[in-house]
Amino acid sequence: MLPLQQAISLDPQQYVPPLISAVTTIVLFVVVFAVIYLLGRYFVTQAVERSLRHRGFDETLVGLAVSTAVVLTAVVAVALAATVAGFGVVLAAFATLAGALALAVGFAAQDLIANFVAGVFIIQDEPFTVGDWIEWSGNSGVVREIQLRVTKLDTFDNELVTVPNSDLASAAVVNNVANDQRRVSVGFGIGYEDDIEQAREAIIDEGSRIEGVLSDPAPTAPVSSLGDSAVVLSGRIWIDPEESSYGAIRAQFVEAVKGRFDAEGIDMPYPNTELSGGIEVTNVGGAGEAAGD
Structure with a gap:
C-alpha cells in the first residue's frame, strides 16, 4: 500500500510555476491589447474623421470609414498583443483561418460587395x-x-x-433637375396649307403666358420637320425644375396651344394615307352566269 500511496501523492508546488506563467501571459495580452486598442482607436479615428471631413466627404462615408478604422485597430491590437504575449502559433493559425473565411465570403457576396462599392461612389460623386x-x-x-x-x-x-x-x-x-434651367419641347403639327408664322406666333404667345415659364431664354417655335401629313413646329419653353413641375407645365402647354389653334382655325392633321389610281374588274359576266346556274 505504501508504494501506491507515494505514487498517487501529488505536490501542489509543481503546478504553481505553470499557473503563474499562464496568468502572466493572459494579463500581458490583456494589458497590451487594451493600451494599443484605446490609444489607436482615439488617434486613428480622430485622424480619419478630420481628414475626410476636411476633404468634404459625405457624413455617411465618414461614419463608415470611422467604423472600419475601429475594426482595423482592434485587429491590429489583437495581433500585436498576441505577438508580445507569445501567442505566435495561435495567431498564425487564426490568420490562416481568417484569410480562408474572407475568401469564401468574398466569392459568396460578390453582388453585395459590388452594390456596396457602387453606393460609396454614388454618395461621394453625387x-x-x-x-x-x-x-x-x-x-x-x-x-x-x-x-x-x-x-x-x-x-x-x-x-x-x-x-x-x-x-x-x-x-x-x-x-432631369440637376441644372437651373430645363427646356420643355413639344412638337405641334399643322397642315401644309396653314400659315407657319401664324402658328409660330400662337405657340410662342401661349407658351409665354404659362406661369413658371422663363422669359430668358425666350420661348421659340422653329420648324423641326416636314412630316407625311403635317409641318411640325417644335414649341420650346424653359423652366426652373426646382420651382416648376415639368409634367404639369408640358400638359398646360399642349392644352393651351391646342385651344389656340382651334380658335384661329389652324389645322392639326392626324396621319392619313391617300390611295390614288383605278380598279379594273374582269369576268363580271362570267361571275353572273355562275350565280344564275
Whole structure:
C-alpha cells in the first residue's frame, strides 16, 4: 500500500510555476491589447474623421470609414498583443483561418460587395441626391433615399422602387433637375396649307403666358420637320425644375396651344394615307352566269 500511496501523492508546488506563467501571459495580452486598442482607436479615428471631413466627404462615408478604422485597430491590437504575449502559433493559425473565411465570403457576396462599392461612389460623386428626378435604363423616379447597398425611388404612380446601386452605377443616369434651367419641347403639327408664322406666333404667345415659364431664354417655335401629313413646329419653353413641375407645365402647354389653334382655325392633321389610281374588274359576266346556274 505504501508504494501506491507515494505514487498517487501529488505536490501542489509543481503546478504553481505553470499557473503563474499562464496568468502572466493572459494579463500581458490583456494589458497590451487594451493600451494599443484605446490609444489607436482615439488617434486613428480622430485622424480619419478630420481628414475626410476636411476633404468634404459625405457624413455617411465618414461614419463608415470611422467604423472600419475601429475594426482595423482592434485587429491590429489583437495581433500585436498576441505577438508580445507569445501567442505566435495561435495567431498564425487564426490568420490562416481568417484569410480562408474572407475568401469564401468574398466569392459568396460578390453582388453585395459590388452594390456596396457602387453606393460609396454614388454618395461621394453625387450624380443625384435625394429629391432628384432621374431616368435610367428606361425607368424613372424621384430619389427617396440613398443607402450603401440600394437606392429607393418613388415613381410618378407613387410606387416604391428599390434599385441595387450597381445597376445605377453602370447605367447612363439622366438627372432631369440637376441644372437651373430645363427646356420643355413639344412638337405641334399643322397642315401644309396653314400659315407657319401664324402658328409660330400662337405657340410662342401661349407658351409665354404659362406661369413658371422663363422669359430668358425666350420661348421659340422653329420648324423641326416636314412630316407625311403635317409641318411640325417644335414649341420650346424653359423652366426652373426646382420651382416648376415639368409634367404639369408640358400638359398646360399642349392644352393651351391646342385651344389656340382651334380658335384661329389652324389645322392639326392626324396621319392619313391617300390611295390614288383605278380598279379594273374582269369576268363580271362570267361571275353572273355562275350565280344564275
